[in-house]
Amino acid sequence: MDLLVVGGGGREHAVIKALRKNPEVKTIYCLPGNAGIAQDATCVPIGAKDLRRIADFAVEKKVDFAVVTPDDPLVLGAVDLLEKAGIPCFGPRRNAAIIEGSKVFSKHLMQTYGIPTASFETFDSREKAYAYVASCPLPCVIKADGLALGKGVLIARTREEARDAVRTIMENRKFGDSGKRVVIEEFLEGPEVSVLSFTDGTTVVPMVSSMDHKRALDGDQGLNTGGMGTIAPNPYYTPEIADECMRTIFLPTIRAMKKEGREFRGCLYFGLMLTAEGPRVIEYNCRFGDPEAQVVLPLLESDLLTILQACRDGTLADTEVRFSSRSACCVILASRGYPASYEKGFPIQIDSSLSASVLYAGVASGADGSLVTNGGRVLGVVETADTLPEAIRKAYSQAEKIHFSNAYCRKDIGARALKALQK
Ligand code: AMP
Ligand code: GLY
Numbered sequence: 001m002d003l004l005v006v007g008g009g010g011r012e013h014a015v016i017k018a019l020r021k022n023p024e025v026k027t028i029y030c031l032p033g034n035a036g037i038a039q040d041a042t043c044v045p046i047g048a049k050d051l052r053r054i055a056d057f058a059v060e061k062k063v064d065f066a067v068v069t070p071d072d073p074l075v076l077g078a079v080d081l082l083e084k085a086g087i088p089c090f091g092p093r094r095n096a097a098i099i100e101g102s103k104v105f106s107k108h109l110m111q112t113y114g115i116p117t118a119s120f121e122t123f124d125s126r127e128k129a130y131a132y133v134a135s136c137p138l139p140c141v142i143k144a145d146g147l148a149l150g151k152g153v154l155i156a157r158t159r160e161e162a163r164d165a166v167r168t169i170m171e172n173r174k175f176g177d178s179g180k181r182v183v184i185e186e187f188l189e190g191p192e193v194s195v196l197s198f199t200d201g202t203t204v205v206p207m208v209s210s211m212d213h214k215r216a217l218d219g220d221q222g223l224n225t226g227g228m229g230t231i232a233p234n235p236y237y238t239p240e241i242a243d244e245c246m247r248t249i250f251l252p253t254i255r256a257m258k259k260e261g262r263e264f265r266g267c268l269y270f271g272l273m274l275t276a277e278g279p280r281v282i283e284y285n286c287r288f289g290d291p292e293a294q295v296v297l298p299l300l301e302s303d304l305l306t307i308l309q310a311c312r313d314g315t316l317a318d319t320e321v322r323f324s325s326r327s328a329c330c331v332i333l334a335s336r337g338y339p340a341s342y343e344k345g346f347p348i349q350i351d352s353s354l355s356a357s358v359l360y361a362g363v364a365s366g367a368d369g370s371l372v373t374n375g376g377r378v379l380g381v382v383e384t385a386d387t388l389p390e391a392i393r394k395a396y397s398q399a400e401k402i403h404f405s406n407a408y409c410r411k412d413i414g415a416r417a418l419k420a421l422q423k
Contacts, residue, residue, distance in 0.1 A: 036360020146178030338376030
């Protein structure tokens with residue numbers, strides 16, 4: 001079989017490595033991929049948002065199955081276009097990807113179907129948003145409606161910060177048209193859990209839980225990033241909480257989408273906060289998380305391709321989805337300065353004794369064909385082990401075998417999870 005994967009980061013590299021385990025898989029094309037992914041797939045320089053060319057390429061190469069993982073192409077309708085061209089495809093159609101593409105949509109969905117989430121108001125006029133933040137409870141959370149690279153969420157502790165946030169999003173349009181509308185919601189507290197799930201629109205199978213580390217600096221300080229590292233499973237997510245989430249969140253969401261005529265097939269990501277009053281949905285994503293996929297997929301024991309096909313074909317209930325009981329840790333090596341400004345183009349050296357899996361994100365080919373840094377998040381180092389402390393220790397000791405100028409990583413990936421384990 002020949003496959004096509006759309007995207008070019010660490011998440012796509014993790015998906016490709018998992019797909020490679022199936023002996024039937026011959027060629028995997030990755031559009032656009034990157035110079036590191038090229039070790040495991042045939043990368044072709046077609047952008048992930050260039051839908052027309054992606055579909056033409058898939059048809060020309062007669063690929064047997066396509067996997068679309070980034071938010072932009074999904075929200076733009078890549079799956080609709082590929083399926084129309086006769087290419088079976090994993091991922092939600094455009095009318096279902098809106099669950100991530102519009103926070104106004106997803107908040108109203110949760111409200112209508114009684115799915116627990118932070119209380120909220122939505123605004124499409126900035127005058128009304130300014131008037132609301134003049135007297136709403138604080139802290140409050142101001143979110144741009146549309147996609148914003150995970151950065152369109154601002155937490156305001158004072159009236160002034162709340163006004164600034166409305167100005168930034170709605171008036172200065174820092175996140176472009178995503179800021180035409182905003183959601184302003186109640187500030188919640190508690191440990192966060194990411195639960196990715198496979199779904200065929202009727203059956204939903206949660207994957208092993210994980211924990212992202214979104215802030216740039218140790219101790220959850222600094223700016224929000226795309227994610228500086230992950231661990232799985234997440235020790236805060238007990239079997240009791242998992243049961244409650246299935247009953248109050250996962251199944252109700254899948255049923256709600258179907259009832260709305262927006263059946264969701266693909267990976268539905270539940271960003272949860274475990275509050276004192278119970279689990280609440282912080283956000284939905286219409287895809288695998290990045291860097292959650294980097295720790296979740298290495299723990300999958302069943303065949304990924306079979307599962308992705310079952311999600312598309314509506315046969316997930318009859319398909320084995322088994323995860324190992326081991327633990328995983330991913331430490332992201334970034335360019336110092338990320339997510340603000342940083343330098344790139346530095347050669348990457350890897351000691352020959354490295355044994356961890358390396359998943360490439362912001363890398364390019366240097367003049368001599370070797371890898372050089374080419375982005376904020378450069379790569380992820382992934383290790384698995386019988387226990388979480390061991391997986392974390394191994395990931396950090398392997399990360400020391402990778403060298404480039406201005407390399408930066410958080411030193412405390414998994415530290416909060418370890419504290420939970422000691423309780
Ligand atoms: P999102 O992009 O919606 O996942 O939000 C980014 C981050 O902002 C989340 O991971 C949370 O840490 C934080 N956040 C979002 N919504 C809330 C909320 N209602 N209360 C507290 N923190 C929040
Ligand atoms: N790691 C969070 C995300 O993929 O949006």
